[in-house]
Amino acid sequence: MGPRFGCLASSALWIDYPIVDCAAMMVRSVSLLERLWLSWVCWFRVLFDARFAARVAELRSGSPAPELPSAPHPTAEATTGAASPAALIERARANGALQLLTLFQREGRLLDFLEQDIVSFADAEIGAAARLVHEGCRRALHAHARVAPVRHEAEGSALTLEQANGDVKLVGNVSGSAPYRGVLRHRGWRIEGLRLPQVVGSVDHRLVAPAELEL
Amino acid sequence: MSAPFAVGIDLGTTHSALAFSPLLAAAEHAVTVLEIEQLVSAGTVDKKPLLPSFLYFAHESEPRLALPWDETRSFAVGEFARSRGAEAPQRVISSSKSWLSYGGVDRRAGILPLNAAPDIERISPVEAAFRVLDHLNEAFRAAHQGEHDLSGQEVVLTVPASFDAGARDLTVEAALAAGFEQVTLLEEPQAALYAWIEQHGEAWRSHLRAGDRVLVVDIGGGTTDFSLIDAVEQNGALELQRVAVGDHILLGGDNMDLALAHVVGQELAAAGKELDRFQLGALAHACRAGKERLFSDASLEQVAVVLPSRGSQLLGGSIRGELRREQVERYLLDGFFPRVAASELPKQRPRAGLTQVGLPYASDPAITKHLAAFLARHAFGPATSTLDTRPPTAILFNGGVLKAAGLRARLLETLNGWLSERAAPDVRVLPGEDLDLAVARGAAYYGLVRHGRGLRIRGGTARAYYVGIESPAPALPGLEPPVEALCVAPFGMEEGSHAALPADELFVVVGEPVTFRFFGSSTRRSDTVGTRLERFRPDELEELPAIELTLPPAGRSAGEVVAVQLQASVTAIGTLKLEAIAKAPVVPDERWQIELNVRHGATSGA
Numbered sequence: 001m002g003p004r005f006g007c008l009a010s011s012a013l014w015i016d017y018p019i020v021d022c023a024a025m026m027v028r029s030v031s032l033l034e035r036l037w038l039s040w041v042c043w044f045r046v047l048f049d050a051r052f053a054a055r056v057a058e059l060r061s062g063s064p065a066p067e068l069p070s071a072p073h074p075t076a077e078a079t080t081g082a083a084s085p086a087a088l089i090e091r092a093r094a095n096g097a098l099q100l101l102t103l104f105q106r107e108g109r110l111l112d113f114l115e116q117d118i119v120s121f122a123d124a125e126i127g128a129a130a131r132l133v134h135e136g137c138r139r140a141l142h143a144h145a146r147v148a149p150v151r152h153e154a155e156g157s158a159l160t161l162e163q164a165n166g167d168v169k170l171v172g173n174v175s176g177s178a179p180y181r182g183v184l185r186h187r188g189w190r191i192e193g194l195r196l197p198q199v200v201g202s203v204d205h206r207l208v209a210p211a212e213l214e215l
Numbered sequence: 216m217s218a219p220f221a222v223g224i225d226l227g228t229t230h231s232a233l234a235f236s237p238l239l240a241a242a243e244h245a246v247t248v249l250e251i252e253q254l255v256s257a258g259t260v261d262k263k264p265l266l267p268s269f270l271y272f273a274h275e276s277e278p279r280l281a282l283p284w285d286e287t288r289s290f291a292v293g294e295f296a297r298s299r300g301a302e303a304p305q306r307v308i309s310s311s312k313s314w315l316s317y318g319g320v321d322r323r324a325g326i327l328p329l330n331a332a333p334d335i336e337r338i339s340p341v342e343a344a345f346r347v348l349d350h351l352n353e354a355f356r357a358a359h360q361g362e363h364d365l366s367g368q369e370v371v372l373t374v375p376a377s378f379d380a381g382a383r384d385l386t387v388e389a390a391l392a393a394g395f396e397q398v399t400l401l402e403e404p405q406a407a408l409y410a411w412i413e414q415h416g417e418a419w420r421s422h423l424r425a426g427d428r429v430l431v432v433d434i435g436g437g438t439t440d441f442s443l444i445d446a447v448e449q450n451g452a453l454e455l456q457r458v459a460v461g462d463h464i465l466l467g468g469d470n471m472d473l474a475l476a477h478v479v480g481q482e483l484a485a486a487g488k489e490l491d492r493f494q495l496g497a498l499a500h501a502c503r504a505g506k507e508r509l510f511s512d513a514s515l516e517q518v519a520v521v522l523p524s525r526g527s528q529l530l531g532g533s534i535r536g537e538l539r540r541e542q543v544e545r546y547l548l549d550g551f552f553p554r555v556a557a558s559e560l561p562k563q564r565p566r567a568g569l570t571q572v573g574l575p576y577a578s579d580p581a582i583t584k585h586l587a588a589f590l591a592r593h594a595f596g597p598a599t600s601t602l603d604t605r606p607p608t609a610i611l612f613n614g615g616v617l618k619a620a621g622l623r624a625r626l627l628e629t630l631n632g633w634l635s636e637r638a639a640p641d642v643r644v645l646p647g648e649d650l651d652l653a654v655a656r657g658a659a660y661y662g663l664v665r666h667g668r669g670l671r672i673r674g675g676t677a678r679a680y681y682v683g684i685e686s687p688a689p690a691l692p693g694l695e696p697p698v699e700a701l702c703v704a705p706f707g708m709e710e711g712s713h714a715a716l717p718a719d720e721l722f723v724v725v726g727e728p729v730t731f732r733f734f735g736s737s738t739r740r741s742d743t744v745g746t747r748l749e750r751f752r753p754d755e756l757e758e759l760p761a762i763e764l765t766l767p768p769a770g771r772s773a774g775e776v777v778a779v780q781l782q783a784s785v786t787a788i789g790t791l792k793l794e795a796i797a798k799a800p801v802v803p804d805e806r807w808q809i810e811l812n813v814r815h816g817a818t819s820g821a
Contacts, residue, residue: 099259106256112529121530128535132521135504201281203258210257212525 098205108136150188221662225654229436232655253293270308271296292350305332311343316382318760344389366394371658376402376460380791400789404431404442407613410657430607434616457674459593466577468616475502505538510619557633675707683732702746704783714744
């Protein structure tokens with residue numbers, strides 16, 4: 001594929017970012033000055049924006065787990081339509097894990113599979129279900145993540161590591177200093193790019209699959 | 216100001232796609248496929264190169280179907296519309312393009328979805344096309360940060376080669392409604408060939424020689440289309456000329472997936488596993504995937520087809536079936552691509568007297584027979600002084616269905632069999648790439664070609680058009696008065712050209728609508744304007760929805776009888792325009808346009 005026939009997707013749309021430390025992101029500390037400003041802004045929005053007020057009320061009563069935002073970040077919400085890329089990435093990050101679970105459930109029924117007690121079923125039945133889960137989850141994975149092995153050498157082959165780095169974990173007789181000679185046991189995986197669908201409107205991300213009622 | 220981009224849009228029956236290329240960049244052109252932002256599930260938007268041409272109307276129980284550029288939308292176009300439509304079929308419009316080309320209904324009337332839920336306001340096939348185009352426009356604008364939309368671009372919109380003048384008009388109507396100011400129509404098989412040319416750069420000339428005749432076989436999700444394109448030497452340079460197009464055949468990949476689903480479904484039913492409508496839909500999906508795996512891996516004898524349970528208990532409730540190679544060969548290859556003689560024509564099943572309103576689906580699923588019928592007319596038949604019937608020398612495949620190598624091989628084998636009977640050499644396969652996106656890419660490339668960059672396929676109108684004139688004859692009970700067909704536009708009229716009727720005059724009463732019967736022919740390629748057919752076979756001329764002329768009373772008195780002369784022209788857009796010109800004008804250049812798609816549904820069409 002030369003550049004003449006390129007697809008926009010291959011380059012522009014993949015957001016390559018390091019996997020974020022979720023714990024640090026969930027409880028962001030807010031300075032006194034920021035809090036003063038925030039309370040002033042919110043006072044007006046609570047008064048004039050019913051939807052916003054409803055959400056604040058929810059937050060205050062503590063009904064939905066507050067560490068998992070059920071709606072887009074309020075500041076991003078205020079500027080939807082022209083939300084900055086940074087705000088969009090922020091949004092996607094906050095709910096990324098739940099989005100992935102949603103995708104794996106929708107495409108590959110992963111939660112159904114994991115939540116079912118499979119002890120009493122025959123291997124053939126488990127195998128049939130595994131095919132379904134494998135096919136769907138694999139499709140979802142490849143549509144949204146670029147997965148690459150850390151080492152391209154064949155597993156079981158001899159490998160000399162000139163220098164220790166975080167990519168390769170040393171196991172077995174771990175002693176001495178570089179270069180390290182050994183046998184590659186697992187090639188490792190790295191997610192080189194992750195692209196999650198954008199969330200629009202107010203969506204409860206914790207709702208990984210809604211109940212279904214057939215009329 | 217000139218448009219910054221040449222944009223190609225493939226408005227497909229099941230999928231749409233858009234490609235574009237900057238017009239101003241000096242040397243190297245770059246055709247890019249737009250990743251179309253669309254709702255993929257409730258509340259999530261993703262970008263995909265294909266936009267399923269489905270329209271879904273939200274129910275009151277659902278949240279707004281918000282898009283990044285519209286928070287309050289109550290309908291959706293694309294992936295979500297398709298998947299949600301399977302769950303709530305009364306709220307979805309599919310195949311709206313097939314309705315757009317069906318003259319048996321009023322295509323500006325709110326008729327879709329056909330079996331709509333009572334709370335849905337139905338829309339017309341034209342509006343359905345508009346909404347898909349409008350979505351493409353919004354996605355294009357969003358991808359260009361709001362700096363560009365399609366209104367300012369040179370848009371090339373593709374239509375099946377078999378679309379008649381009326382369907383082409385309605386397609387343009389939808390595009391104009393979507394705000395496209397510069398729009399041109401292009402036949403899909405030509406677009407596929409343009410994509411092939413663009414892909415090969417100048418090297419294409421070493422693949423095609425003067426005297427070559429390319430058969431383009433385009434099998435999409437819902438329709439099948441054939442065209443013949445000749446490579447001819449003109450003033451020492453190679454030129455391409457589209458010489459024939461086939462009839463509109465409503466038969467495609469969706470039919471094949473459904474056929475397999477029924478085969479596997481019956482087997483499951485025989486084993487005591489009844490499927491409901493939802494599972495049958497899922498089965499068609501699974502069969503499509505299974506078929507593609509069987510075709511791509513010759514060592515597989517069968518693939519497992521697993522239907523997930525509808526409840527949350529995946530194990531115990533799921534149904535496992537299998538799709539065997541022998542089934543795919545029997546039902547797909549022998550059902551849709553049977554090895555037939557070149558003389559075998561598709562069966563016409565007589566239509567039941569009272570049928571529900573529905574699309575005129577092809578009654579014979581054998582695509583090879585439809586191809587045989589097409590070639591019998593245009594390539595294998597007796598040549599005349601004006602009709603050049605040579606067998607094809609090359610073939611170009613297009614459409615998602617033909618991604619399956621096994622289907623391509625069968626088509627090729629059958630075609631080459633017919634050719635060897637005629638002592639003609641086998642066709643060469645022009646290797647196409649990306650059969651899903653070629654039409655959009657080719658259309659964008661054609662936009663560049665219109666600016667003088669690259670080779671242009673000449674073709675003109677794909678049919679000759681006739682108006683029906685009732686001959687004066689004594690009225691006889693039970694006998695319809697004989698109708699003569701008068702050729703008003705010959706085959707192959709090029710954009711911007713006119714054809715005025717030499718002598719015939721028609722008389723029209725001011726203020727009263729006059730309706731003419733209207734016919735098209737893809738086989739009578741040698742008729743010229745003014746040719747009068749006293750009798751014709753029904754397979755030569757196809758009756759199209761009637762056309763209408765109303766002279767406004769302005770400038771003349773009501774009831775006055777005016778002598779007019781008909782003139783056909785092909786607009787720069789690529790649509791056919793029929794006008795009546797006053798023989799004795801009261802104002803300079805007095806003329807009136809004849810309506811091709813009469814608004815009231817007075818046409819029987821059947």
